């Protein structure tokens with residue numbers, strides 16, 4: 083606490099900027115943007131308007147920053163008690179809650195304006211609903227009360243894919259909902275793999291994360307189930323939806339096989355921290371590469387090459 087009062091009064095300009103930046107939990111945002119971008123590429127058949135792209139990704143960044151900042155305000159009590167989070171700007175006293183709230187409202191306003199002006203109202207409303215869902219449903223209603231917190235709450239993290247689709251088309255068609263489902267089903271393996279490693283931290287503050295309440299075996303079983311549903315879901319874009327082609331199909335199958343292999347290994351050695359860590363890190367790489375696969379697949383050049391290749395094989 084001594085550190086708290088000292089640090090609040092002795093921050094230079096750069097440190098203040100840095101504190102506000104940290105409130106947005108910036109390390110997670112790039113992956114949210116990659117899923118948004120992948121959605122935009124598929125929605126516009128590989129030909130995304132650059133202005134719309136920059137505006138939508140900026141709007142998404144500001145919305146995610148606002149959501150994370152409000153989450154930081156709400157969770158400042160437990161963040162102070164957990165090793166991993168106690169150096170965040172609020173629990174360490176570098177930023178006050180009131181200032182953080184003003185910052186979050188400013189970010190949300192900028193996001194809403196950017197998306198409404200450069201994209202459309204639907205994408206702006208979706209981004210705002212992402213903030214409301216993450217804060218109201220996940221952080222407030224679920225996080226401290228149920229082991230299913232991140233399953234339902236994970237829907238917030240899947241909203242950026244909808245924002246991207248809406249920004250390009252002004253509507254939400256079936257492929258958009260499949261993209262939503264991909265991120266939604268990916269979230270439990272992503273988070274529970276991590277939760278297996280930092281179980282004790284959550285136990286200490288009474289957050290009922292699945293490994294804390296149900297144990298490692300039950301958690302790895304759930305991870306396995308979600309992985310098994312996730313991989314076929316990624317292929318729905320190829321069949322029956324036909325919005326992605328051969329290149330993406332191969333990428334999704336290869337990446338999916340590795341995911342299944344790692345989840346299987348963890349299932350049979352559920353207390354192995356190394357295995358859990360490996361799956362967690364892979365989950366991030368997986369989502370990056372899968373999204374990159376979607377984008378490359380949607381490019382006109384890729385479509386031409388695969389069509390030519392298939393014609394050759396068919397001869």
Ligand code: HEM
Pocket residue numbers: 109110111113114117166220231232233235236238239240265269272273276366369
């Ligand atoms: C309710 C859903 C989710 C929960 C509870 C969750 C939780 C976490 C936690 C606790 C970390 C560790 C961060 C740290 O060390 O401070 C993490 C890391 C990460 N998460 Fe998630 N996550 C969720 C969904 C997502 C989604 C939807 C994405 C993006 C599509 C995402 C992307 C990432 C990335 C990129 C990292 C690594 C950040 C780093 O380099 O430290 N997460 N997640």
Ligand SMILES: CC(C)=CCC/C(C)=C/CC/C(C)=C/COP(=O)(O)OP(=O)(O)O
Pocket residue numbers: 110142145146149150153157167208209210212213216225238239240241242245
């Ligand atoms: C369109 C839009 C604005 C979407 C917002 C989506 C969003 C911010 C998703 C973030 C998901 C996430 C990383 C949760 C961290 O959980 P936690 O708060 O339990 O993590 P912690 O234990 O590190 O605090």
